[in-house]
Amino acid sequence: MNPILEVKDLKTHFFTDDGVVKAVDGVDLKLYPGRTLAILGESGCGKSITGRSIMRLEQHPGKIVSGNILLETESGTEDLVTLSQNHPKIRSIRGGVISMIFQEPMTSLGPINTIGDQIEETILLHNDVEKEEATRRTHEIMKKVGMPNPEALYNSYPFELSGGLRQRAMIAMALSCNPQVLIADEPTTALDVTTQAQILDLINELQQEMNMAVMFITHDLGVVAEIADDVAVMYMGQVVEFGSVYEIFDNPKHPYTRALMNSVPGIVKPGQRLQTIAGSVASLLNVDDTCRFGARCPERISGCERGCYDLNPVSNGSLIRCVQSQ
Structure with missing residues (x-):
């Protein structure tokens, strides 16, 4: 099955007076009809900006500086990056072919x-x-x-x-x-548990009815386990791990993914103490090409942060941005 939407090496940067904020920095994603891709990560990791960039709704001083957003249409493949935000094709695609449920x-x-x-x-x-x-x-x-x-x-x-x-x-x-593609940006935020379950069931039901590709942006691992087919874990503007929902939950490879799993009640083993991720997310101003999780990583070794440039395949079919997990 071919993807209906493919994002290749997407980079959306914000040019501020203090420097360049690399909010999305080399993201690769594929969306397939009838399947749900969950984008997972802490607040500020670039999930929403990725969704808005696909919709071509990035705002000044933000700008897509490189990459491709390839949409399969009846007339062929359209690269949305090559079109201006107010181009007639974008205006017809936005809402008609690709729709977005905004966060609030x-x-x-x-x-x-x-x-x-x-x-x-x-x-x-x-x-x-x-x-x-x-x-x-x-x-x-x-x-x-x-x-x-x-x-x-x-x-x-x-x-x-x-x-x-x-x-x-x-x-x-x-x-x-x-629409053929639905981007749902934390659609259950601030809703009570009962309403949240109803919304998730509704999206799943309508997806099956319309055979939509769904990109579900969230930081809730419980929601991911319920609705996702595939998962992309983001950290500081980059995808650090990609795989099926089963592989991500049963055998997470990246230290950041494991740290997320260990910090959620219900996922850790009985009697095991919840872990926290030390430190805080660093500034995205003028970041370099070394491992962005390195300063907080409990598994880092000397020099490993200099080898994390690309996503690489591992034995279970996942993609990992970490030299120690390959």
Whole structure:
């Protein structure tokens, strides 16, 4: 099976007065129809910027400096990096072919427009339909994502809805045009456990129905275990380990991945003390090509940090950015 979206050596840097922040620095990813790729890592590791870069929503002073974002379309392979952010092709792809559920619905939804108007606007933008048909489709997708009485909620404003309903409205907007790729940026953040489970089940159900490729951005290992097929672990703008969800959980190879696993209740063995990762994430200003986890790595040896330039395959089929794990 060929990937519908492939990211090759993507680099998104922010050019600030203090220096260059390499927020995304050489990321490689593949998304396949009907499969879920989870992007895992601490806050600030570049997960959201990677998703926004794929959507071509990087903001000034951020800029994609190199790499490729290859999307398979009916007319062939399109490299989104070669198109400007306001190019007509990008505007038709964004929301129509690739959709994104943003992290916080209260700030992502417009406060002065009703929920129905915002979903309907997306449908009218990407489909040649009349307003009456767009309204019907809006009611239909709102019902599909589990919003009760969609005809009434159509005229509600975001502040009138609960967190769970706002999240469902964001999902409805993202899925309103039957996208081939869905980027979900921590869609269950700040939701209670029951609502979180409902949202995850909903995304999984709609994925199977539409055969979507899903990129799920999160720092929650429990969510990853439930929904992912493949996992990319990121640290300081780079993918440090990639593999199937089974290999990542059963046999993590990178010291950072192991440290994450050992710091989560329920994953460590009974009676074993939870570990913490020493130190803190370093600044991304003007980083070099040595191992970025080296200063915090409990397994480092003298000189090993100078050999971590690329992701390399290991025996279990995973890819690792660590000379000691190869």
